[in-house]
Amino acid sequence: MSKKETTVENNLENVEHALGRTEKFIEDNQKTLTIILLALIVLVGGYWAYKKFYEEPRNTEAQKSLFQAQQYFGNEEFQLALEGDGMESGFLDVIENSGGTQAGKLARYYAGISYLHLGDYESAIDYLKQFKTSNEELKSLAQGAIGDAYLELGNQAEALKQYNKAIAVNNAVTAPFYLMKKGLVLEAGGDKEGALESFQTIKDDFSESVEARQIDKYITRVSL
DSSP, X not given: OOHHHHHHHHHHHHHHHHHHHHHHHHHHTHHHHHHHHXXXXXXHHHXXXXXXXIIHHHHHHHHHHHHHHHHHHHTTOHHHHHHOOSSSOOHHHHHHHHTTSHHHHHHHHHHHXXXXXXXXXXXXXXXXXXXXXXXXXXXXXXXXXXXXXXXXXXXXXXXXXXXXHHHHTOOTTHHHHHHHHHHHHHHHTTOHHHHHHHHHHHHHHOTTSSGGGGHHHHHHHHHO
16 A cells, blocks of 8 residues: 555544544534524524514614604703603603604703703713714714813813814814814914914814814914
8 A cells, every 4th residue: 555545544443433523523412402493593583573573672762752852952942852841752751762763862962952952051961972973974963062062161271172172073063163162262372372273273184174264264364
């Protein structure tokens, strides 16, 4: 027998031994493997059932509750938007009853902005900090609104920190808006150099924005 034939034969024997060991393992552990397989089926099926029969209906119901509150919000009836009208739920009800749904998460943003308009700045900060989203524009608006609340509370340092976070999202609409706010806060605080930097960034990087239309007068004012 050649060396090549011997090698092939040895490899076949090794494969046979491996298969034999696998079969023996399955035979010896058949009960355990069956339990594991059944557990996986239950877990996958349970997750699907949870999503289909619990989470989706809850989110649909929460969306319905959110809708009326959004109508009040759009009409600037912020107290009704928060608390509801006795018949329809407000944002606070949606958060309490469906806080883990997408509608519940969005309700935190609306609640924060509502409190900001009502002058309850601490509550505005609390709800807006709870709001999490992957939407860049909403994320920037939430950070900027937190900055507005801190500014109303007289905390300019924290307001600027939040405006910087809003600007860092680098959204073409919100970034120049909060650059303008940042510049005005710095100018009011006597930091003309910092204000100039903010205004110049609008001119250089966001020349198509609404804020850029009259930015030259702000640049001139802090340059004097």
